[in-house]
Amino acid sequence: MSFTAEVKDELSRLVPDHVSCCKAELSGLIRIQGKLSGNYRLEITTETAPVARAAVRLLHGIYHLKTEITTRRSVLHKTYNYLITVPSQIGLEDALKNLGILSASGLEMGIYPHLVQKPCCAASYLRGVFLGGGFIANPQGDFHFELTCDHENLANDLVGLLLHMGIPSRSVSRRSAWIVYIKGAEPILDFLTLVGAHRSMLVMENVRVTKSVRNDVNRRLNAEMANQAKSIDAAMEQVKAIRLLVEKRGIDSLPPALQELALLRLSHPDVSLRELGELANPPLTKSAVYHRVRRIEAIADEYWKREAVL
Secondary structure, eight states: OOHHHHHHHHHHTOOOSSHHHHHHHHHHHHHHHEEEETTTEEEEEESOHHHHHHHHHHHHHHHOOOOEEEEEEOTTTOOEEEEEEEOSOTTHHHHHHHTTSEETTEEOOSOOGGGGSSHHHHHHHHHHHHHHHEEEOOTTSOOEEEEEESOHHHHHHHHHHHHHTTOOOEEEEETTEEEEEEESHHHHHHHHHHHTOHHHHHHHHHHHHHHHHHHHHHHHHHHHHHHHHHHHHHHHHHHHHHHHHHHHTOGGGSOHHHHHHHHHHHHOTTSOHHHHHHHSSSOOOHHHHHHHHHHHHHHHHHHHHHHHHO
C-alpha cells in the first residue's frame, strides 16, 4: 500500500463531531471526484475502498440519499476502483446546493465560503479534498504533497484556505488539471495534523528525524574527510620543504628549535600538527608547532628565491 493510500485509509475512518464538518468533508470530496450528468445524477469515483465507504456513509448519514456502488477492475493496471452513483431523486438538488456544489447560476467553481467559516469545518473540507484528489510522496524519498482539482478558481481558493490555516502552498496548471502543491516536511506535517492524520504524521516525523540525523552524520564525515585531506596535503608540503633544506643545506642549517620539529615531521609525515606537538620533548602546543612549521616553510621559500636569482 502506498503512503497516500495509508493516509487516505486513516482519514476515511474519522467521523467528524459536527454535521457542519461532515458537510464540509463531503463537499470537498464531491468537488474533486464528483461528476454531474443528466437530471442531477451524481457519480463519485475513487480507487480507495475506505474512501468509497466514507462517501456512502456521509451521503446516507447527512441527506439520506439512495446510492449504488459498483466495483470495477482495471485490466491494464490490475487494480480496483469504485463508482458510487447517486441517481436522480428528490432531495439531491437541494443537497448539492447545500454543499456548495450548485449555485443559482450553475456549478460553483470555487469554495462555498459558508462551508469553511469555522476552523474545524475548514480542516474537514481539506480532508475531503485530499480524500478525493490528494497525493503525498513516500517520506523515505522527497517530501512532496499535491491536491489535484479541475478548475483554477478552486485551486486559488485552496491556496488561500491553506494559507489561512497557516500552511503555505502554490498552484500550477498541469495538462488539463490544476495542482496545489506543498513542498518541505514541516508544512506537510502541519497539513496531516490539521486534517487528523496523526498516525501518518508520526510515521513521517520519524522518517524526517532519521533523515536529519543521517544528513548531520554525513555532513560531519564529509567535513572530517575534507579536513583530513587538507592536513595530508599540508603535511606533504612540509615534508617537501624540510627535505629540500636537508639535502641542500643540511639539518644543521636550521635553528635547534626547528631541527627537532623537522626530524619529527620526516619521521611522522602523516600525523596532525597536534599529534606532532605531543611527540616533541617537551611537548608543544598546536599553535607552537604551526609557527615553527611556518618558519621552516619560509626558510625553504627564501632558499628557492635565491636559487632562482642565481
